[in-house]
Amino acid sequence: MSTHPSEREPLLPERSPTVVHHEETQPNPAHSRVGPLDISRSTRYGILAGVWSASFLSALNQTLVPTMLPSISSEFKSFNQASWLGTSYLLATCTFTPLYGRLCNGMGRKNANHLALLFAGAGVLGCGLSNSMEMLILSRFLAGIGGGGLMTTSSIIVSDMYSMRSRGLTQGIASVFNGLGLGLGGPFGGIITDWLGWRWAFLIQVPFFIISFSLTSGFLHYVTPGKGKSTREILKRIDYGGSAMLFMTVGAVLVFLSARYNEGLPWSNITVVISLSVAAVCSVAFILVELFVSPEPVLAPFLLKKKIPVLVGASNFLVATCNFSIIYFFPMYFQTVLATSAATAGLHLVPNSVGLSLGSLFAGYMMHLTGRYKTINLIFGWFPFIGAVMIASLDKDSSTYMTWLSIMPLGFGNAVVLQTMLIALLVRLPESQMAIGTGFGQLFRGIGQVGGVAISSAVFQSRLDGALRQRIQGPNAEDIILKIRQSSNAVASLPADLQKIARESYAMSLKTVFVFSACSTLLAFLVRLPIPDKHLDHRPKSEVTEAEADIESLIEPGVPDDVGYLFEDVVEDEEVPDLDGKHPPRHRRRLSTYESAEDVLALELEIEEEEAEISQGQQTDSPTR
Incomplete structure (x- = not known):
């Protein structure tokens, strides 16, 4: 039987019996009990080198394409489709970025970061090897799925390793890498295109994705405080419906704009009609899902x-x-x-x-x-x-x-x-x-x-x-x-x-x-x-x-108090009775799937504390009843 602590076993049980830890790796006992604030300086720098190099590449790819558009479109004879090289990447980033905070809880920091690296690296490699505009656009979309995730996981990992006092400076340094990536994307793409050809602007990045993967694999072994919820319980709260409707809405609008204006198709064309209709239907569906269905909506309606x-x-x-x-x-x-x-x-x-x-x-x-x-x-x-x-x-x-x-x-x-x-x-x-x-x-x-x-x-x-x-x-x-x-x-x-x-x-x-x-x-x-x-x-x-008073004013006069649960920070998708047991159970939703690093560290902490208070209150009241 393994002696390693599981994700449901308390690391410091004498301090808080309700707090357990997510392990970023299991194999090495020397690593498994080290928290993010207790790792050595060399380990911390190794992690930072891994996540910041990846976030730099993510930012670089946002502005890499503009100077390469003439060369790419000329090779594939499709300049009127060239805008998809930018929109496909940005569409993927916009749609998938909010999901990575939840993946950090469900999969662990390292696995979520590696998933983003896999998408980003595979997308960039596919761009360099593309033999058609369609393949290049699809590869850019895959790179965008990972690119947004690299930004999110990097922010969460950095927040793990630094106290609140030091975090502002550290995040400021991270912003420098992001700014450098955005600023150097255009010049880098232009210089490499003139020197080696546009494909090498993508292929040159692949070794750096591998280096980032190696650094996080070798150094990212700390454990993080979290709750003993299963991966399934965490991932089921992702706003899949809202994300899908957002993706389909924006995607359909892009298809409409491309078909009607880039391709010059008439309004009566079936592609124009269908894309515009899908955009209208999915936009309404997105609002409905966010308002009434999703337990943690992307939009924060x-x-x-x-x-x-x-x-x-x-x-x-x-x-x-x-x-x-x-x-x-x-x-x-x-x-x-x-x-x-x-x-x-x-x-x-x-x-x-x-x-x-x-x-x-x-x-x-x-x-x-x-x-x-x-x-x-x-x-x-x-x-x-x-x-x-x-x-x-x-x-x-x-x-x-x-x-x-x-x-x-x-x-x-x-x-x-x-x-x-x-x-x-x-x-x-x-x-x-x-x-x-x-x-x-x-x-x-x-x-x-x-x-x-x-x-x-x-x-x-x-x-x-x-x-x-x-x-x-x-x-x-x-x-x-x-x-x-x-x-x-x-x-x-x-x-x-x-x-x-x-x-x-x-x-x-x-x-x-x-x-x-x-x-x-x-x-x-x-x-x-x-x-x-x-x-x-x-x-x-x-x-x-x-x-805080402004938030209270969001609850309109005459609305039952139960609606107030819509504005709590972290809630559980389950029924929680009042202390006296007289009021009916109330169903609660999170405000949004966007969360800070602290929210990711303690996804259900408030609910567990509330349940403990409920239990304690019932025990206190029982002798007098």
Whole structure:
């Protein structure tokens, strides 16, 4: 019989008989009883190297493709399908990221991280070996399933290993790796494409995924405090229905946009009709599942009853739409209109990343200094609009200063907006709902990222087709237009007169995309105007805050007290009677499947404590009854 502690056996039974531990590995007794705060420095650094290298690769893959689009689409002769290379990755990340917190409980930290590594590594390898656009798009989707999981599992593992006092600095360092990945994706993709070809931009990453897997396999052996719930009990609470409906809704919208605008199919086409119908039906089904069915909904629908969360969500959607529209089409301007190399086009995204980093630091410092967020949001919230307008005004005669720095206000302003809007939402929630509020904002950002690439691609292709048809006439016009739309690299091989027409048409189409981005960020600014300011003080956690009162106001007058259970932090999907046993059992649901690292560490702690109090209360009352 094994002497190793099981997941239901207390590690320190003398301290808490209800607390047991999830083991990240079983074989080595030397490892099995070490908690995350007690591991050696070398072990901790080995784990960090493993998870941060993987999260860096995940961030890199989000912005890797834009500078490679002309080369990829030219090889497969399908430029009008190229937007799927971005949307497939972002769609998978948006849909599957919320599930990994639950997988960390059900499978353990290491197994959940390895599952994400498997999807991400297999997807990246498949991208490098793809022999068709369809295979490349599918591989990007697989990479996205793992990419979002790497971010989530990395955050949870880091939170395991550091105390609250040290966690802020450590997560800040983790954000640097994330920012580097986002900033280097475009230049890396462009340089490798020019040097070795686009496939190697994917294949070069594979050894690093293997290194990350080896590091976490060798070092990630600590045990984490958790509850003795089986994997089945934990995994059954995942919002499979909501995730499936969200995936089908967004996916159907993408198919509709691609069929109607990228492919130019008529409204009566069966693909257009079916995709639009599926999107409508699944969107309604998603709302119903989130409101009435899922024990732990992805959406956190109770926040939709409040004005400020809805406005913050709308702002996040529009900001992400603007940001990713420009990120995916800005490099194309230099490659197709100005005829630069892919490497040079990618380097033009670096000022955006610098602006994002500076904007995040500036917003955090100013909110810490002043205790306010409204003023800096009003001032610097204009910057993305200014940046988008500057980008839309670019032409072949623009100065070097304009071509390189016009995107910087966009990144700086968007960073300030996202930071201040997160605080505007969280300051009105009690501390127990911080993770849910963060997840709520992330969900709308994720959908905005997918929508930004898909909608801007539809706008671009529709405008390009119209511009080409207006300028190119003759018996071979259809073939020439199709060639230009399917391969941007084919522009350079055209006769001088057609080449000029093609570049002008690309310039007009890209300008339309940038104007669309400017309108999105302007609308986001207007949406944020009704959000009030609030002083950010430093009251002790034990005090009753106004945020807690805000949550109480979510329960409408006249609604039975049972509904209050909808707003508890952690609940069990079972019936729990009152202490006196007189009230009927009540069924309770979690607010959302999004959870902080602390929630993952103690998924059912509050319920077990409540059950213990119930038992103790019954024993205390029994002599007097």
